[in-house]
Amino acid sequence: MLLVLGVVLAVIGQGLGGYVQAKNEARDEASAVTPSGQFKGIMDVTRRGRQFESYRGIRYAEPPVGNLMFQPPKLMVKYDGVVNATAEGPYCPQPTEPGTYVDEDCLTINVHTPVKSARSKPLPVIVYMHSGGFYAGSGRSDIAGPHYLLDRDVVLATINYRLGSLGFLSTGDELAPGNNGFKDQVAALRWVRDNIAGFGGDPHSVTITGCSAGASSVMLHMISPMSEGLFHRAISMSWSPVDKAPLRSDMNDLAVKQARLLNCPTDSSKAIIDCLKTKSWKELGDSLDSFAEFAYDPIGIWLPIIEKDFGQERFLTMQPLDAIKEGKIHAVPYIISQTKDEFFWKAYTILENSTLTNQMNEEWDRVAPIAFMLPTTNRNNAVRQLKQAYLHDKPLTNSTESADGLGKLYGDSVIGFSVHRLANLMSRHSGQPVWYAEFDYTGNHSHYENPVTKKPTGAAHHDDLIYIFSLRAVFPDIGRDGPDAEMVDRMTALWYNMARYGDPNPRGDQPELKGVHWPRMTPQKRTYLSLDKTFSLRENLKEDRFQVWEKLYPISY
Template structure:
């Protein structure tokens, strides 16, 4: 059941490292004429890659952007590298941050940045797309096997992907000076600062940076918009299927997770922050990474979410988050930039299928609904008993759960809305009211040849799952084949998605401009407003609709009211 939750993670675990490297280095002559770049921080040796349309571009991978956060620097904010004494070998992948993987190199010295640029094909400075990877803040990486550049680099953009510390190593927060929290987010800030200093040498425009992300990366984008540390480091934002505004305010600490980590690693004293931090500093990073399984409930490997950014108490440190994101948005204490917000049609629907098709899980959920539902649907403490009764009535007609289509549909919508749908709805509605820049809202509604959930019998997609939009933006060689250039619907979707990202990164507006982009010829995407809550349904065609899933989200608004 553990792998059913972390379906992304188990693919990493099973990935053949040799295959990943072969896919990443598309030009066998890369070492013969390897590209080099000299920036204000130092010189870098890269390699050549090729897009799906055969365009050659430069790749600089595995660059340390911050000093290794090891030893006494574990659980400390990152220290940005300002100068490299020797030429940096950036010709191959860097390690992933500690997580439960066996065939991918992991290391605590993992704060690495990758830069992909077509600078040899143009003399102009290009828009920069800065991608923050998904994975719940506890798995995944920015490596090219999980965020391949081979689609986006057909456009004139510079793509940056990063690693940041995960789980306990990146997000431990005890509410005091021992671990104020948010080091994983501060890693992202350090990477953005590195970009500001160096990206011009790679052909990128430091005044035209678009921060993008999916899931945890999407939450990260929103958090940067309200963080005082991120001011001036970016100029547009794209958030896909994740929100920093949800059913309850952001906490000030997660001491319970720090304590849980200490117990999992057999620390003898777990009552105080000082004891916990001292013990965890002595543990091997692999033990921290591989202990992830122990954090999840035995039922359906719930909850999906664990670690989060926190509102940091002030102990004299540079604070990433100083107030709740919803309050910051409403009070105008944010960095307003043009913003695209989206979610997929079905999000976490597949979680329900594991329940209804498993007799034991189905029986347990029926008998212990009031215990299980608050965990599975990540509900705030307080009125959870009343809330889960209301949710069961709304989504399941207050009926007993059985193995049929009606239960699977209702429970699937409940999982999806609880984890992603409603939080994204709340973020879009806040931002369209209080941002001084345009906000564009979208539903990704395309079923192609592959999905992050495929029917185990037919091996075919049956919905638009969480992360499915990424299939048409990045080559995901850890799991899916490259979508070759053709007249297929999948190939056309790749062209549409990268055209939207390119146009938005360049102009701050996804709609067609002076430049002719045929993929966008039928696009007329209105900005969302509080009164006219229109969104783009992005399927085989562009369709403008209104009030995305608001009939379903009404119950959440009543259970967890917020003054918009």
């Protein structure tokens, strides 16, 4: 829930279903032809004044409505007539402000590409999978805008996928094996494979990228048998599916909870699904906040599951940990990162509310597993040791000391430790290079800004996105000059290099990366690049803090 109320819903609420076009945008018509059909788009302009073609709101799969509700997606293979791709598609169902464009017919893709005259050869493709905890967010241009990356010679595709119960309902039987939201992503990647050449992209040079839920998705595609051959490099920012405990084989408890919230029977999977199909997408989407168990926690609700075999095409067939260690992955060059402060601001939602502070103090053993997403294994020991390690066994107060400890505990438990674990596993077993990074830059804006000063106070979860995508629903575009502009140039240069070379390091044609040398991470030398003002090299990212987690949830690396 936190991602909705604290970050993503703020984005959507301010977006109100669209964004104000930049005054200097050209609105001439663009066109593309692929084996699937013809597409009419618009012309747009980057922050540096480069014109590009933009195709928005293209359905990549049949509308997941009616009989296709709670079913795997059906790929669009042929379009009738010329597809009007001049306007954004909707957000997938989730809580939003009145007036926001939301609909269950939301399986859309946006494609942005340099103008035809600037494309002398097929260009590398970047596919972005959005953040939002698998229950919020979008690939729309108001929160995943192309106006920075399209200053580079790349084709950018951003996608929507079904969220919440509509995307991840899993009863553990043939009626709802699960993972449909991930299968939507696979359908989008297959659409890219089949169609991207018509937009100037190289289907043999696809980099999949994502933040938070999207970052976890990226790693899962490296494991999924459904995704083999659909991509060639990868970037994961701030989450991982390799965490404190193995993935489950169903989330039937969430299916039951969803049914009860909408007054549906719960005596069988069939009864649940038959009843939920009679409910509107708005009822399903708007019920999200009722999944909270303490304040706005847990942050993670719907998660990937290991599908049982009912004869269906399965997205996940084995545990990510086992797949990595056994080499049963689609290994590609890989960038893994987290931000310095991740969910530090989550502490303020507790400490600035005396009721929540008292509740967490008095019911620590009950609340901590919810807030920090702790598995049942070793739970009693975990809540005690984490309180000692992060809070020094002191009661929470509205103080700097409590905010620092609680903020780090939230960030490490939800994001940091899983990313640490993924980087260390992949650097040992991938067979392809792994680069590790920490985003540690605080600019003019942040997804958490002090409510009094209106200024950023750290490098929060999602803040790296500010320098890769235009986020017009929330922040003004970054201009051409100043420290924030320099960070945009550097971040997009890294992504561009990764997309064209499979290596983020510069090759002499990028003055913005002059002096940058980013070595691969190895088990013996766990070097990472601090994405700060100087792009400095450091070692052993947050490993002093992660020791307690390694002892609580040990694995063999």
